[in-house]
Amino acid sequence: MAPSRRDALYVLHLFSNDITTFTLAPSGRPTPIGDRMATGTMPRGFVFTPDGRRAYTANGGDGTISAYTVGEDGALSPLGEPAAVEGEGPFGIAIAPDGKTLYTANLDSGTVSALSVGADGIPEPIGEPLPTGAPEPRTVSASADGRFVYISHGRPTTGREDKMVVFAVRPGGGLKPTDLPRVSVGSGGNGSDITPDGRFIYVASTGSDAVYAFRIARDGSLSRVQGSPFRTAVFPEDVAVTPDGRHLYVTSPNHDNAVTRNVTGFSIGPDGTLRTVPGSPFESGEASVGITPSRDGRHLYVSNFESHDLATYNIGKAGVLDQIKSSPIPTGGVSPTFQGVAVPPNQGPRASFRTAVTDRTVRFDGAASADQDGEIARYDWTFGDGTTRPDGGPNPTHTYRRPGTYTATLTVTDDENCTITLIYTGQSPLCTGSPAARTTRNITVR
Incomplete structure (x- = not known):
């Protein structure tokens, strides 16, 4: 079977500054194809336009966004020159649900950038980056209705109580600060994800060895879910909610490469509370960091920073992970990165009768x-x-x-x-x- 965009998966590498393309078998098994594609320096995050034909990554080392076209076979081609985000050290990236705006959290300058995505796919800054008002912004999550952007902050080694800050989205995609309360995300707020129904957001708290859970109100404000925070494996960095909104998985690089059970699973209750999936944490690899479910929610993919490989799991009905045969496999690059495992979006069907x-x-x-x-x-x-x-x-x-x-x-x-x-x-x-x-x-x- 010829490779296709439908069956593609991508893994970014922090230190070899490139992307490996995989094709996925019906069983979920990934196979690398083609040559690795160059990025800017220290890439993190990989997001797609809704039609799946363009993709973007934030390059933390040179303060840019690299743009790519995605072929029908899943192959990447550079799209223009990398675009400056006008902020220093972009760490997290998100694309608005309508695909018209990109957002980056700029770790070193303490700002958030908004860039419009034109018809040609080239990002253009929307005004100047805005200060987030808290130290070290890391991850951006946009609400599914496109009205708000949530930014987690922190560095896990400080021991301070770090914050999540809410911005409102202006017409045209630009951002404006809000007066909404800043909520604590423990020590070192990191990866965040929102349930598909838009009701809850989950944030990895790296220095607290936990994930924080919040309810999202209509006005964009956050209130802590009962029982939050919830314990994870040591040093959690990224989170992923499954497409059906029933499960949350968390990757933990840990402090000890000898520890390879680094993926914690949770079942998500109707009220947003989390219940640990039996068997957690699951075997993965050395320093698990990137994570994504497959488009149909049947599989989970986890990249490992120190062992330079990719683990693949079947997701059971109760959320239990079962690693497939031959997993993990080498990614071909050096040090898979934070938010650096991604799949193109599934294109919705059209009804006719x-x-x-x-x-x-x-x-x-x-x-x-x-x-x-x-x-x-x-x-x-x-x-x-x-x-x-x-x-x-x-x-x-x-x-x-x-x-x-x-x-x-x-x-x-x-x-x-x-x-x-x-x-x-x-x-x-x-x-x-x-x-x-x-x-x-x-x-x-x-």
Whole structure:
């Protein structure tokens, strides 16, 4: 099978300053392909536009963002020259849910930058970087509705109580400070992720050996979830929420390379509370740091800073991780980096159907529904008379009891569980679901 963007995975390397491209088998097993692609100095973070055709990384060593085009086969090509963020030491990067703005947390200058993404994909600064008002900003998470940006701060060796700061998003993508309270994230706030429903945000507290959990209010303010913080393996750095919002995984580089059980799993409760997945922490590699779920949520990928490799897991129903055979495998570069494992977003399906009416019996045909990067896996029908047929296949037949005009609706889901809803967890989309996955048609029966 030829490589495709749908099956691609990327790993960034901090010290060899490059990106390895992998292709993923249906089993989740990654295989490296092609030559490594150069980045700027000390890259961290890798985010995609919603259509998956462009990607960006923040280069902490030279204060720039590198842009790439992503081919149909998943291959990367440089897009223009690296763009200056106008801040020093960009550490974390996020792209807005609509793909029109990039944000970087600039560790050395204590600022946050916003850059617009034009039709040509080239980033352009939006004004000057803004001071965050707290020491050492690290990670950026944007809300799925695009209204707020959350920035974690800190250095784990100081022992101080570090903060998360909230910015509001202006029309056009620029940022403005808010008066919302700054919440404590323990010592050394680091990687953060938001649940797909936008209700909770989780932050790794590196110096506290814990993850902090907060509820997100409509006005963007944060309040601590009951029981927070929750204990992790030693020295946690990054977090990842699964696409279904049911589990959270945390990577911990630890202080001792001999310790290789460095991935802690949690089940996420309806109230945002966390319950440790049995078997945590799971075996991974030396100094686990980067982490991402697959687009369908069936697999988890973890990069290891000191052993220079990539671990792959099956995610069980209870969130238990089972490392696949041949895992981990070398990434080919030196020192996989923070927020440096990424997959392109799943492109949402499009619903379409026809009807054939005979008296009060209607034959529906949804075969024209399509998914540009996969297949339709589920057809959910409502017939407009109070009758539904969940997972009813592409060709159901329905008989109406009374004559009249009815509005029938078809909602489709693809083979990676993408449907009408955007799945975005703070840095880059996993599924660009849209209203196109649902369509209606008026039907008159006599």
